[in-house]
Amino acid sequence: xxxxxxxxxxFTVTSAPLWHCGKTLQSxxxxxxxxxxPVAVMAGYKYGxxxxxxxxxxxxxxxxxxxxxQKLMGQEPSADDFSALVDxxxxxxxxxxxxxxxxxxxxxxxxxxxxxxxxxxxGGSPLCAxxxxxxxxxxxxxxxxxxxxxxxxxxxxxxxxxxxxFGLDAIAxxxxxxxxxxxxxxxxxxxxxxxxxxxxLYLMARGIVRWFIPVSFLAGVLVTGLVYNLIDPQxxxxxxxxxxxxxxxxxxxxxxxxxxxxxxxRLPMLLFGFFGGAMVIIIRxxxxxxxxxxxxxxxxxxxxxxxxxxxxxxxxGR
Amino acid sequence: xxxxxxxxxxEIKDSLQGVPTPTSVRIPIPGKLKPVVKKKQIxxxxxxIAENPTKSAYGVGFEHASIDGMVEDILPDAILIGxxxxxxxxxxxxxxxxxxxxxxxxxxxxxxxxxxxxxxxxRTDRLHAARTLIINGLNPxxxxxxxEQLIKDAQDxxxxxxxxxxxxxxxxxxxxxxxxxxxxxxxxxxxxTASDAYPATIDPLVMLAATGAERPDNxxxxxxxxxxxxxxxxxxxxxxxxxxxxxxxxxFRVPTGMRVQEVLDAVGLPYGTEWKIALGGPMRGETIFDLxxxxxxxxxxxxxxxxxxxxxxxxxxxxxxxxxxxxxxxRIQPGMLSRYAEFNMFENARSQHVGACLExxxxxxxxxxxxxxxxxxxxxxxxxxxxxxxVSTCRLQD
Numbered sequence: 096x097x098x099x100x101x102x103x104x105x106f107t108v109t110s111a112p113l114w115h116c117g118k119t120l121q122s123x124x125x126x127x128x129x130x131x132x133p134v135a136v137m138a139g140y141k142y143g144x145x146x147x148x149x150x151x152x153x154x155x156x157x158x159x160x161x162x163x164x165q166k167l168m169g170q171e172p173s174a175d176d177f178s179a180l181v182d183x184x185x186x187x188x189x190x191x192x193x194x195x196x197x198x199x200x201x202x203x204x205x206x207x208x209x210x211x212x213x214x215x216x217x218g219g220s221p222l223c224a225x226x227x228x229x230x231x232x233x234x235x236x237x238x239x240x241x242x243x244x245x246x247x248x249x250x251x252x253x254x255x256x257x258x259x260x261f262g263l264d265a266i267a268x269x270x271x272x273x274x275x276x277x278x279x280x281x282x283x284x285x286x287x288x289x290x291x292x293x294x295x296l297y298l299m300a301r302g303i304v305r306w307f308i309p310v311s312f313l314a315g316v317l318v319t320g321l322v323y324n325l326i327d328p329q330x331x332x333x334x335x336x337x338x339x340x341x342x343x344x345x346x347x348x349x350x351x352x353x354x355x356x357x358x359x360x361r362l363p364m365l366l367f368g369f370f371g372g373a374m375v376i377i378i379r380x381x382x383x384x385x386x387x388x389x390x391x392x393x394x395x396x397x398x399x400x401x402x403x404x405x406x407x408x409x410x411x412g413r
Numbered sequence: 414x415x416x417x418x419x420x421x422x423x424e425i426k427d428s429l430q431g432v433p434t435p436t437s438v439r440i441p442i443p444g445k446l447k448p449v450v451k452k453k454q455i456x457x458x459x460x461x462i463a464e465n466p467t468k469s470a471y472g473v474g475f476e477h478a479s480i481d482g483m484v485e486d487i488l489p490d491a492i493l494i495g496x497x498x499x500x501x502x503x504x505x506x507x508x509x510x511x512x513x514x515x516x517x518x519x520x521x522x523x524x525x526x527x528x529x530x531x532x533x534x535x536r537t538d539r540l541h542a543a544r545t546l547i548i549n550g551l552n553p554x555x556x557x558x559x560x561e562q563l564i565k566d567a568q569d570x571x572x573x574x575x576x577x578x579x580x581x582x583x584x585x586x587x588x589x590x591x592x593x594x595x596x597x598x599x600x601x602x603x604x605x606t607a608s609d610a611y612p613a614t615i616d617p618l619v620m621l622a623a624t625g626a627e628r629p630d631n632x633x634x635x636x637x638x639x640x641x642x643x644x645x646x647x648x649x650x651x652x653x654x655x656x657x658x659x660x661x662x663x664x665f666r667v668p669t670g671m672r673v674q675e676v677l678d679a680v681g682l683p684y685g686t687e688w689k690i691a692l693g694g695p696m697r698g699e700t701i702f703d704l705x706x707x708x709x710x711x712x713x714x715x716x717x718x719x720x721x722x723x724x725x726x727x728x729x730x731x732x733x734x735x736x737x738x739x740x741x742x743x744r745i746q747p748g749m750l751s752r753y754a755e756f757n758m759f760e761n762a763r764s765q766h767v768g769a770c771l772e773x774x775x776x777x778x779x780x781x782x783x784x785x786x787x788x789x790x791x792x793x794x795x796x797x798x799x800x801x802x803x804v805s806t807c808r809l810q811d
Contacts, residue, residue: 101674101705104686107720110788112696112774113689114555115723116416120732120781218732218782305739359735359746409769410617410743411628 123303124177127349130294131184137277137287142192142249146283150187152196156203157183164212178217179207185225185349188284189342189389190232191245198239202232214355222396223353226346226389233384242385246280253280255341255385258332266332274339282386285342295348307364308352315372316343323380337376341386346375350389356396363402370402371395417695421552422561422592422609427663429566432671432679437495438479439707440670445473448492454484455497457509459652461532462492470527471541474534474710479654479668481509491707494670514650518577526581533646534653534710537581540633546584547623547634548599550591551607551614554694557714559657560637562664564597567641572600574644584633588623611696612742612773638713659714670707673715677704684717691716696774729782737776737786743769747776751789759800762793770794 138146161179165172174180186206190199206228214220220227233240243256254274257265269279275289285291298304320334337343342350351357351371358367371391378387442448446463450456456478463476478494485495500506521529527537552560563571578584579601589602592609607613607622616634621627642653656667660680667676673692677684684690684704691698692709695716708715737747745766753762767790776786 101672101703104704106686106700106702106704107689108700108702109689109726110777110785111691111693111698111700112778112787113691113698113700113716113718113723114417114695114778115726115783116779117723118416118779118781119724119783120729123781216730218730218734354735355733357735359733359738359748361739406746407744409745409766410771412766412769 118302120178121176124181126301126303127181127298128177128184130297131181131188131284134188134284134287134290134294135184137290138188138192138283141277141287142283146192148196149190149192149194149199149283150184152199153187153190153203154180154183156200157186157207160204160207161212161216164208165216168212170216173216176217179211182206182211182217182224184284185345186228188345189225189229189282191240191242192283193245193248194239198232198236202228205231218355220355221399223350223356223392225353226350226392226396229389230393233389242280242282249280251278251280253385254336255281255379258336259379259385263330263332266336269336269340271335271339274336279340281340282342282345285345285388288339288344291344291348295344298348304348304352305364307361308357308368309347311365311368312347312351312372313338313343315369316347316375317372318369319373319376323376331380334376337379341379342388343375346371346388346392350392351395353392353396356399358399358402360403360406363405366405367395367399367402370398417555419555419611420609421555421557421611421614422595423552423558425558425562425565429562429657430663430665432665432667432676434480434668435671435675436480437482437485437493437672438668438670439491439493439672439705440476440479441491441707441709442476443473444490446476448487450484450487450492452484452487455482455507455509456484456494457481457511459512459654460510461652462494465531470524470531471537472531473538474531474536474653476669476710477534477652477654479670481511491670512652516650518647518650522580523583526577530577530581530643530646533651535642535646536639536711539635539639540578540582542582544582544584545624545632546578546582546587547620547632548587548589548602548640549614549616549619549634549636550589550597550599551609551619552592553614553636553713554696554698555611556659556716557694558659558662558664559713561592561595561597562659563637563641563657564591564599567644568599570644570648571637571640572644573647574640574642575599575601577643577647578640582633585631590619590623612771612775615742615771615773617771618742636713638711642710653710656708656710656712658708658712661717667708669710672705672707673701674704676708676715682717687720688717689720691718696778697772724783726777726785726788727783729784731784732782734781736779736781740775740779742773742775743771745769747786747790748780748784750793751776751784751786754789754793754796759793759796762790763797767793767797 157179206224210224210227242253254266254269277287317334320337323331358364374391374394375388442463448463450462460478461475465472482494483497485493531537587602588605589599590605590607591597593606598604605623661682691700692712694714698716731748750762750767770790774787
């Protein structure tokens with residue numbers, strides 16, 4: 096009888112669909128690390144061992160802190176998705192290259208604990224974790240975070256501090272090309288503007304970062320910068336200067352699109368990005384900090400639930 | 414590994430093929446049907462083995478034996494038919510009784526015809542008289558070729574089905590939806606083109622493409638496979654006993670209830686426990702653990718996917734990335750809804766429109782956290798439906 100020929104093997108059963116697009120959190124994070132690698136190499140080349148040690152401390156502390164807290168919380172360890180490593184590295188990119196190791200460790204641990212783990216881990220946080228870490232350090236130890244003061248060893252200028260303290264004339268010879276090439280002082284990684292831009296474009300081309308937030312964020316920076324520039328070109332820097340200086344590009348491609356702290360629908364993403372971009376210029380113009388990109392990111396993050404209220408009607412809905 | 418292509422339209426090279434008749438079948442019986450045969454009974458091909466107890470003209474079609482044989486077992490969800498045992502010395506060999514062609518099929522019309530069609534095994538529960546009828550001519554899922562194959566190879570059958578349907582439900586207009594760029598048409602239909610990229614091929618979105626309205630009233634939609642079933646009945650005037658399924662990259666006519674393993678053997682496709690095997694396409698198909706399962710009448714494909722080809726679904730936490738929100742054709746937030754379902758907050762899921770879900774599976778397809786998102790949504794929908802059922806039962810008892 097034919098039915099006796101039927102194999103008795105038990106086959107694997109899964110829920111539909113059987114296919115997957117293949118992009119997982121782990122593969123996305125590996126791609127992100129790949130994109131950030133040239134930035135890290137360039138930072139090491141420019142600032143030497145100091146930068147390497149800051150990046151190493153930040154990344155190591157982030158991964159270990161996450162593992163320890165997950166142990167405490169009884170969660171499965173998730174270091175193998177590399178999200179903590181990426182956050183640690185992004186955090187390091189926001190620091191001056193000569194930041195003391197103890198401060199990097201404290202900041203990185205605070206970033207993981209307050210920016211990620213208190214909300215349940217990666218993906219639960221309403222704020223962008225690296226920006227949280229930067230914010231904690233910038234407020235707690237402003238002297239150690241002051242780029243101008245920390246980078247006295249290098250005989251270069253930090254464009255944003257120059258603009259803040261000495262006015263527009265001090266940055267008269269700063270050209271967009273030199274900013275792109277990272278010829279000035281700045282945050283360890285974020286000031287390698289050209290490479291950050293390449294990294295961001297690479298991730299966008301791979302479909303890992305969606306275009307909505309970076310593009311609208313940069314548009315926000317440009318439009319707001321242009322408005323100020325048109326009001327008084329003698330007092331306010333050009334929008335392109337703001338676009339390429341400080342951590343604007345890093346914020347556009349890595350901090351603003353941070354998954355859990357940004358909206359999900361298309362229109363809210365565009366508004367969120369534009370709002371963040373506008374805030375960068377406003378904070379740089381009126382704030383007491385030379386670079387306001389991270390504060391702008393945090394402010395925009397706080398408004399995410401509001402942006403998320405703009406929802407389309409469901410299919411066939413009234 | 415590259416991202417699998419979601420376009421469903423393909424160039425059909427082979428023609429519709431048959432398979433050798435099996436000696437035993439396992440005919441799946443939908444829950445609404447009642448078996449009308451007994452164990453050890455001799456049945457002929459086309460004989461009714463399970464009836465729909467409803468008196469209405471619209472419902473799930475009756476099931477018929479797809480081979481001559483003897484009923485071996487009656488299970489809750491299937492009837493097993495095996496070969497007739499050799500008759501003993503001196504006894505007359507039992508003759509299986511096959512039904513005669515139903516001559517009155519040509520004279521009936523309207524509801525009587527629908528009722529007759531239901532008795533002949535075609536489901537009529539999606540039909541209503543005098544509505545716009547849309548025929549979904551897009552292949553339902555990537556890798557499932559039935560629709561375009563049938564339009565290419567079974568024009569006459571489809572035409573016969575259409576004529577039958579015109580008598581049965583007198584539709585206002587009939588529209589055929591085909592993939593953009595395909596020169597496919599069917600006699601008597603207005604042809605509309607639509608995207609062939611999944612999930613645009615699922616019924617609600619095809620209706621949207623054809624009528625411009627979301628969830629329109631007064632519109633019925635059937636697939637080419639459905640139309641083919643009507644056409645088969647119209648041509649043969651016999652009960653429906655076959656399914657048209659895609660296996661690999663070819664399309665086969667298979668007797669209802671033929672076991673999956675025998676189909677795979679007949680087709681010559683390799684299989685083993687390193688494959689996941691599903692009835693249906695790769696996006697909505699139901700995986701089976703046992704190759705003894707019979708092919709249901711409405712099955713469109715047998716899909717094989719290597720177990721380790723794609724990242725496995727895991728109960729990971731949602732990372733709020735929003736990928737599912739962007740691909741969802743129903744414009745809901747599958748990620749958030751899946752978390753409501755995960756933590757038994759079904760009422761929240763209802764207020765966030767889980768009911769709008771079209772069950773296309775795109776959310777799970779794109780989820781980088783590898784969550785079974787659609788599964789959670791189906792859980793929420795099922796729980797809410799069960800709750801509503803209980804509430805209405807209580808109201809009736811008051």
